[in-house]
Amino acid sequence: MRPVAEPATRLVDHFEAGLDAPICLTWELTYACNLACVHCLSSSGRRDPRELSTAECKAVVDELQRMQVFYVNIGGGEPTVRKDFWELVAYATAHDVGVKFSTNGSRITPERAAWLAAGDYVDVQISLDGATAEVNDAIRGPGSHATAIRAMECLADAGFTGFKVSVVMTRHNVSQLDAFKSIADRYGAQLRITRLRPSGRGADVWEELHPTQAQQRELHRWLLAHGEDVLTGDSFFHLAAYGQSLPGLNLCGAGRVVCLIDPVGDVYACPFAIHDAFLAGNVREPAGFAGVWRDSELFQELRSPQTGGACTACSHYDSCRGGCMAAKFFTGLPLDGPDPECVLGHGEQLLSGRDAVAVIPRSSVDHSRRRLPDRACDEDPLADFWSAHGELR
Amino acid sequence: MFDLEQPWTLDARVALRPEPFGALAYHFGTRRLSFLKSRKLLTVVEGLGEHPSGRHACLAAGVTDAELPSYERALATLADSGMITARAQP
Numbered sequence: 427m428r429p430v431a432e433p434a435t436r437l438v439d440h441f442e443a444g445l446d447a448p449i450c451l452t453w454e455l456t457y458a459c460n461l462a463c464v465h466c467l468s469s470s471g472r473r474d475p476r477e478l479s480t481a482e483c484k485a486v487v488d489e490l491q492r493m494q495v496f497y498v499n500i501g502g503g504e505p506t507v508r509k510d511f512w513e514l515v516a517y518a519t520a521h522d523v524g525v526k527f528s529t530n531g532s533r534i535t536p537e538r539a540a541w542l543a544a545g546d547y548v549d550v551q552i553s554l555d556g557a558t559a560e561v562n563d564a565i566r567g568p569g570s571h572a573t574a575i576r577a578m579e580c581l582a583d584a585g586f587t588g589f590k591v592s593v594v595m596t597r598h599n600v601s602q603l604d605a606f607k608s609i610a611d612r613y614g615a616q617l618r619i620t621r622l623r624p625s626g627r628g629a630d631v632w633e634e635l636h637p638t639q640a641q642q643r644e645l646h647r648w649l650l651a652h653g654e655d656v657l658t659g660d661s662f663f664h665l666a667a668y669g670q671s672l673p674g675l676n677l678c679g680a681g682r683v684v685c686l687i688d689p690v691g692d693v694y695a696c697p698f699a700i701h702d703a704f705l706a707g708n709v710r711e712p713a714g715f716a717g718v719w720r721d722s723e724l725f726q727e728l729r730s731p732q733t734g735g736a737c738t739a740c741s742h743y744d745s746c747r748g749g750c751m752a753a754k755f756f757t758g759l760p761l762d763g764p765d766p767e768c769v770l771g772h773g774e775q776l777l778s779g780r781d782a783v784a785v786i787p788r789s790s791v792d793h794s795r796r797r798l799p800d801r802a803c804d805e806d807p808l809a810d811f812w813s814a815h816g817e818l819r
Numbered sequence: 820m821f822d823l824e825q826p827w828t829l830d831a832r833v834a835l836r837p838e839p840f841g842a843l844a845y846h847f848g849t850r851r852l853s854f855l856k857s858r859k860l861l862t863v864v865e866g867l868g869e870h871p872s873g874r875h876a877c878l879a880a881g882v883t884d885a886e887l888p889s890y891e892r893a894l895a896t897l898a899d900s901g902m903i904t905a906r907a908q909p
Contacts, residue, residue, distance in 0.1 A: 437854060440840045447836070449843060449852065494836040496845035496852070522834065524847050546832065546848050 441675060444682040444729035447493035448719065452697040453687045455483070455511065456503040457793035461530050463555075463566045465594060465635065468688070468700055469626040470503040471795035477689040480510040482710070486687065487518045489715050497524030499551075501697075503689065503793075506533035512541075519547035526551055528592060530570060531577025539577075539584035551590040551618065552577050557605035561598050565635075578613040587614040590657065594622050597634070600641040603648050607656070618657035619649075623698040624756040624766070627794065629786075632757070642769060643668065664749035664765045667742035678751055681706065681728035685719065688791075693718045695728060698752035701789045735762025742770065749773075758786035821895035826906040827876070828868035833902050837861060844902050851900055859886075860893055867903060 458473035459466070478486070490498065498518065505511055506529050518525050526549035534542075534550070542548055552574050556562030559571035581589050591610045593599065599606070603619075610617040624632035637645060646665040649656060649672050660674040675683075680696035687693055691709040694700055706725050707718035719725065737743045748754075749765020757766040757773075758780055764772035829835070832848040841855040844864070855861050862880040870876040873894055874887075882890050897903045 437840060437856065440838070445838060494834070496834055496836070496843070496847075497850070524845075524850070526850070549850055 438675065438677055441677060441679065441683050442729070442732075444725065446720065447495055447716075448685055449495075449679070449683045450497055450499060451490070451495055451685055451687065452499045452501060453486075454502050454689050454697075455500055455505040455514070456508050456689050458507050459502060459504040459530075460507060460532055461504065461567050461570055462795060463627070464631050465555075465565060465596075465622060465626075465628040466794075467623060467626040467628055467698055468501075468503065469789065469792040469794050472793045473503075474690055474793060478691050478709070480513065482691070483510070483514050484517055486691075486709055486715055487514070487521050487523055489709075490518075490523050491521040493716055493719075495523060497526060499697075500525055500527040502528075504530055504532065512538075515548060519545060525549070526590070528553060529577070530566070531574045534577035534580050536580050536583065539580040539586060542581070543584040543586035549589060550581060550586070551592045552581075552615075553592050553594075554606070554609070555594050555596065556599050557602035557609060561602065564598070565594075565596065575609075578609075578615065581615075582613040589613075589615045590618045591615045592618045592620065594620055595637055595645060596622055597637055597641065600637050600645055603645070607652070616655070616657060618659065620659050621661040621750070621753075623750070623752055625698040625752055626700065626789065626792075629756050629788065636767060639769070639771065639774075642767060646670075646672075646769075661750075664746045664767060665769060666745040667769045669745075671745060676745070677747055678749075680704070680751055681722075681725040685725075687715065693722070695724065696752060698750070699755070700791050701755070701787060703755065703787065704752075733762055735760060737762070737764055737772075740764075740770070740772070755787060758784050821891065821898050823873040823877075823891050823894070825873065826867075826871055827873050827894070827898070827903050828906045829864055830902060830904050835861065835865065844897070846900070846902055849901055851902075853897065853900060853902055855893075860890065863890060863894070864897070864903065868906065 454468055456473055456477055457470045459470040462471055505527055515525050524547045528551040531552050542550060554562060554574045555565040562571040593606050607617050622628060622636050642665060646668050650670060654673050658672060662672055663676040666676055684696055685693055686697045687709060688700060693706045693709060695704040706722035709715040711717060734743050734748055737748045749768060751761055753766050754761055757777060759766055759776055766773040766777055833844055833846050836843045841857045842861040844853045844855055855864060859880055859882060863876050866876045866879055870879060877887060877890050
């Protein structure tokens with residue numbers, strides 16, 4: 427994103443006060459998933475019987491078109507397991523709502539890749555959390571590295587250039603940054619790396635998987651060196667406290683310029699905040715999504731001036747803005763204090779000083795499959811899914 | 820090199836959304852988002868296709884001589900990212 431012409435007011439002030447419609451929006455279409463990634467933000471696995479119908483999804487698209495939301499980031503769950511997924515993609519793009527969807531690649535066939543390559547308005551994001559099968563499959567499940575690579579081959583063979591390879595940074599893959607870049611380059615794709623959040627099942631593995639301070643510094647240097655070639659979804663703005671901001675808005679957009687619509691139509695402040703504390707409303711309400719976006723009390727509050735709390739005295743507060751709200755919330759830290767991964771170590775200090783019996787909030791929304799695929803066996807990770815969830819075929 | 824004396828037009832794949840600070844511009848082909856940081860710049864960009872040159876579009880939108888250099892830079896940035904494209908001479 428590049429600013430154009432001199433502003434009367436700082437652009438960031440406009441964004442902090444919220445816009446009449448989101449700039450972009452994450453829409454999770456289903457909680458069903460054929461994988462069971464250990465860090466899943468939405469604790470996905472099983473479909474929820476209350477998920478929005480095809481007609482309800484199309485009504486949401488109509489609203490987004492009226493609000494001029496340029497594009498949606500569709501995810502899940504694995505969105506492509508919805509029977510109406512490709513129909514919904516086609517409907518959105520025909521109504522001026524561009525689509526970028528995240529997938530583990532299991533449904534990207536040569537035919538589908540050709541269909542995707544034929545249009546301008548659809549972008550694809552393949553999730554990969556290790557440059558090697560060993561590192562990736564420990565997070566995403568056996569066979570998932572091979573599945574993702576096969577999908578990339580299909581897209582590249584179909585002439586679909588510039589799709590995204592999306593990586594969540596963990597302690598085990600920061601050292602693979604160059605290797606990820608090579609993979610993206612090999613398939614004519616663009617690398618996108620994002621931050622591991624302690625949300626959903628991520629709460630269970632965050633302590634052991636989030637990058638160390640030394641790795642955060644390495645990551646910051648690497649990102650600065652690659653500039654706008656590598657996308658980050660603005661997710662590392664807490665690293666700005668090292669002294670140099672990364673490209674992007676560098677602010678928390680929750681409820682101000684972004685939000686999440688979940689599979690049952692619940693609207694949350696951001697994709698990393700599936701919890702009652704960040705629930706603004708539901709698209710099934712009479713005023714629809716637009717009503718929730720404009721009038722929800724929660725969003726009004728997020729758009730009002732925020733206090734830096736314990737961070738106000740820190741000379742870096744202006745650059746990191748206190749970091750990520752969801753990361754603080756799901757590690758039990760106060761929302762007006764430092765990010766748990768504060769590069770100055772203020773978050774770590776708070777974490778280690780946390781009461782042993784501190785109540786760490788947990789989402790009540792959990793669609794994890796009760797019987798997870800057996801990681802020890804060599805079975806195709808899809809096998810279990812298809813037998814248990816044949817109706818989604 | 821951006822030429823303000825040339826005719827320009829908004830790329831057909833770009834959508835504009837007016838905002839209190841100016842406008843958001845989104846290019847569906849490159850999937851890039853840009854910010855137009857004033858309403859006047861929005862008027863300039865919307866009018867490009869109807870004027871014989873970038874300069875004419877600026878003047879028609881009320882851009883003053885003093886403001887013209889910064890609007891020229893803004894248009895050059897938009898041209899670099901493909902948001903606006905050169906139009907054939909009428």
